[in-house]
Amino acid sequence: MAEALTDDLVEEILLRLAPDDPVSLVRAAAVCMRWRRVASTRSFRRGFARRHRKAPMLGFIANLRDGHEGDRYDYVARFVRATRFRPFCPERRHRRALDARHGRVLLTTVPWKPTLEVWDPVTGELRELPSMPQTVTSWNAAVVCAAHGACDHLDCRRGPFLVVLLDSGPEMMHLFVYSSETGAWSEPIFGPPSPTYGVEMVPTALVGNALYFLIDATESILKYDLAARSVSVIFMPTGFTSDFAALTTTEDGVLGFAKLEKSTVEDGGLLGSSRVKCELRLLSMHPGPDGYVTWAENGSIELGSLLNVDASIESDYVAFAHGVGIFFVGTEDAWFSIDLKSGRVMEEDYGNGDTQSIVPYSSFYTPGSFS
Structure with a gap:
């Protein structure tokens, strides 16, 4: 047949x-x-990529501490499967995942002097970047396809890529761009004055030709335009406070963020008892014609009833899988994924270790992906 x-x-x-x-x-x-x-x-x-358009989330990289208490050298970036895909090397010892995009994962060595690496979990290829152009203090980095604006990003894992490094110096913020085509870092691109609380080391967001970094204890966002090589700052809503926020994106290219909020509410009991209510608030950004932006509430998710937990929900980390609309929320004992479209909630098994953070990984995989 x-x-x-x-x-x-x-x-x-x-x-x-x-x-x-x-x-x-x-x-x-x-x-x-x-x-x-x-x-x-x-x-x-x-x-295959054109037929399905949206790359599935094959898994996520859990940044773990899996050694004995007090061991400074027990860091590991572990690939946790969300499908039946198995990477060639599921663990990278003494590494932390910073970002993932277009089939690549950006790693940094820890806890020693940071060295950046770009890893393709499908092919197993690991590429070490040259030393950072300067000593960094409070910093973050992102990986992105180099053909910004000219690529549909459906099958560009073999093409050239860029790594954008943001550092909060003593006075001014600096950006450096590494190109896989030249094998070198660019000259510094000077940004605004360094924020009081530095740069947040959480995954960035890509909308159009712009990368977005959370900075200043999540009180503002730095925008880097890849085409214009320009830098600007976007401020959060007035009165916004949060221990942690995650950048989000929508299918139609709108930037947003999500933050965890805890509050004490009356539970209606006869003795006037109360409970802790934990919500994931969702907001979206809307640029105005004058260059200013406004923020709109996009609803909220009450996590206590959804996950059947409340007070144990950690408020210091939440992750978002761009393109597939899946949130990750941590509790004292476990991590849960929440699919916004289907409403499916799953407890994720990441193996032994204390999970510090999560970086989702999305990519197409075919038998010819590794050839």
Whole structure:
């Protein structure tokens, strides 16, 4: 039966398989050599990505401490599967994941002097970047496809990339851009005065040609325009306070953020008892014609009833998977994922260790992805 089908029919069958179940495509490609050849071509990779458009979240990188208490050298960045995809090397010892985008993960060495690396979990390729152009203090970095504005980012993991490094110096903020094409860092791009509380080391957001970094204890956002190489600052809503906030994006390209809020409310009991209410508040940014921005409430998620926990919810970290609309929220004992579209809530098993933070990883995977 398999031999009776033309290559075009084989390709059409394979294109219809679900991208969030990569094993099904691998098994189908194993039917015979011809099916594997069809599924391993670059044209099939592009066609598969175009058919489905949105890369699935294959998993997430959990930044862990998995050693004995007091051990300074027990850091590990561990890939935790959300599908049946298995990376070549699921753990990177003495590493922390900073960012993930366009099939790549940005790592830094810890706890020694930071060295940046770009890792592709699908191919297993690990590329060490040259030393940072200056000694950094409060900093963060992001990885992005170099063809900003000219790429649909459906199959660009083999193409050139950029790493944008933001550092809060003693007086002024500096940005440096590493190019995989030149193999070197750029001259400094000077930004605004350094904020009081430095730069937040949390995943960035990409909207259009602009990267967004949380800074100043999440009280403001730094915008870096990749095309214009310009820097600006966006301020949070008046009266905004938060121990932690996560940058979010919508399908139509709107930047937003989410923050955890705890409050004490009366539970209606006869004795006037109260309980702790924990909500995930969602806001979106809307630029005005004069350059100023406004913020709009996009609703909230009451986490206590959803996760069946309340007081144990940690307020210092929340993560968001761009493109797929999944939040990660930590409690004292576990991490939960919340799918905004389906409403599905899952407790995530990241193995042994104390999870410090999470970086979601989204990518297409086909039998030819690693060739």
